[in-house]
Amino acid sequence: MGQKLLMKGNEVIAEAAIRAGCRHYFGYPITPQTELMHYMAKKMPTIGGVFMQAESEVAAINMVYGAASTGKRVMTSSSSPGISLKQEGISYIAGAQLPAVIVNIMRGGPGLGGIQPSQSDYFQATKGGGHGDYHMVVLAPASVQELYDLTVEAFNISDRYRIMTMILGDGVLGQMMEVVEFRDDENIESFDKPWAANGHDNKREHNMITSIHLDPAVLEQWNIGFQEKYNLIRQKEQRYELYNCEDAEIILVAYGSVARICKGVINQAAEKGIKLGLIRPITLFPFPTNAFEEVLDIPKAFLTVEMSSGQMLEDVKLTIEGRKPVYFTGRMGGMIPTVNDIMTKVNEIREKHS
Numbered sequence: 001m002g003q004k005l006l007m008k009g010n011e012v013i014a015e016a017a018i019r020a021g022c023r024h025y026f027g028y029p030i031t032p033q034t035e036l037m038h039y040m041a042k043k044m045p046t047i048g049g050v051f052m053q054a055e056s057e058v059a060a061i062n063m064v065y066g067a068a069s070t071g072k073r074v075m076t077s078s079s080s081p082g083i084s085l086k087q088e089g090i091s092y093i094a095g096a097q098l099p100a101v102i103v104n105i106m107r108g109g110p111g112l113g114g115i116q117p118s119q120s121d122y123f124q125a126t127k128g129g130g131h132g133d134y135h136m137v138v139l140a141p142a143s144v145q146e147l148y149d150l151t152v153e154a155f156n157i158s159d160r161y162r163i164m165t166m167i168l169g170d171g172v173l174g175q176m177m178e179v180v181e182f183r184d185d186e187n188i189e190s191f192d193k194p195w196a197a198n199g200h201d202n203k204r205e206h207n208m209i210t211s212i213h214l215d216p217a218v219l220e221q222w223n224i225g226f227q228e229k230y231n232l233i234r235q236k237e238q239r240y241e242l243y244n245c246e247d248a249e250i251i252l253v254a255y256g257s258v259a260r261i262c263k264g265v266i267n268q269a270a271e272k273g274i275k276l277g278l279i280r281p282i283t284l285f286p287f288p289t290n291a292f293e294e295v296l297d298i299p300k301a302f303l304t305v306e307m308s309s310g311q312m313l314e315d316v317k318l319t320i321e322g323r324k325p326v327y328f329t330g331r332m333g334g335m336i337p338t339v340n341d342i343m344t345k346v347n348e349i350r351e352k353h354s
Contacts, residue, residue, distance in 0.1 A: 002183040002184050003181070004182075006180075007180055008035055008175065009169065010032075010036040010039070013103055013151050016152050017040075018043060018049070019183075021073045025074070025075050026064055026076050029053070031115045032079060032107060032117075033078060033103065033105035036103065037077065057083075061085075065092060068099060068100045071195075073099075073159070076103070080118070080120070083102070094134035095211025099155075099164070100158060100165075102165070103167045104121055105173070106121045106170040106171065108120065117171030117172040117307060117336065118170060118308065118332070119256060135230050137237065138166045138283065139239075140281060142173075142257065144177070145178065147173060148182065152188075157237065160191065162229075170257055171334075239281075239283045240283070241282060245277030249300050250300060250303055251302050252276060252342070253278070253279045253303065253312070254280060258306060258337060261305075261339065261342070269343065277298070279295070287319065289319045307332070308332060313328045327349055
């Protein structure tokens with residue numbers, strides 16, 4: 001048995017990263033993720049790690065680029081506008097095929113928006129955000145325990161594929177406190193990194209970390225390699241939870257903190273004899289298409305629920321390909337969908353398909 005503690009979500013991410021072997025953190029404060037930085041600032045110097053509050057988000061992501069080039073486990077964190085500032089560096093890191101972990105505790109937007117929780121960075125996280133044909137693995141925890149478990153796993157995934165992995169949370173998960181159980185020993189996967197720029201004592205050729213390839217034929221082959229990697233990740237890394245889907249007349253689709261609300265809706269609906277289920281994507285990239293294939297024949301319709309204008313909705317529709325009706329309900333700007341919001345939409349769909 002591991003140690004159980006009552007902790008805030010942001011602090012759990014930081015502790016999980018340290019336990020996963022991260023000893024290099026670079027960031028810049030922004031609400032609602034700043035507690036993560038505070039934790040790293042206190043803890044890193046005591047364990048021989050490096051904490052740096054950079055002069056800007058742009059500087060922080062380029063420090064991540066440098067540290068990742070040496071093969072070290074490295075992390076940065078921010079919230080929505082800060083992640084936007086990091087996008088150029090994120091694209092460069094993708095182009096250089098470097099492993100790193102990025103945390104986005106989302107807040108409302110566009111622009112500076114507000115500090116309340118949102119899920120409106122889904123497109124940015126899963127469709128690139130920066131320039132070029134690239135992807136990150138995107139993990140969507142739904143509890144403080146999953147913030148711990150998936151942060152540890154994020155470092156393993158990054159090293160396994162030489163790719164960035166993003167923890168995509170929101171202000172609810174970052175700020176809430178829950179009991180979390182820490183393992184006695186972490187599952188830290190070890191990988192040889194012959195590509196790293198970490199000194200060679202004249203025993204090998206220089207390793208060059210770069211994302212520039214001026215010959216278009218060379219750059220195309222580089223990109224073909226990326227797409228092969230992403231397809232492999234699609235095959236091997238889809239993660240999801242199916243909840244109460246066995247005989248559901250409507251299956252809800254939600255991730256993160258909204259999925260928790262949906263479970264409450266499902267349980268309340270069951271008391272009224274209404275059978276609802278839930279697909280909870282845990283990986284947003286790769287999107288868990290396998291989950292939909294498992295249950296496609298069961299419901300009359302699917303209902304996507306988000307704290308956005310309907311961004312994941314597009315991936316749900318692309319996956320279902322018109323084989324079942326897909327509906328949407330959501331709130332924006334930091335407003336959180338309520339049980340009544342969701343049940344109102346459920347009742348509309350049930351009436352339409354009665």
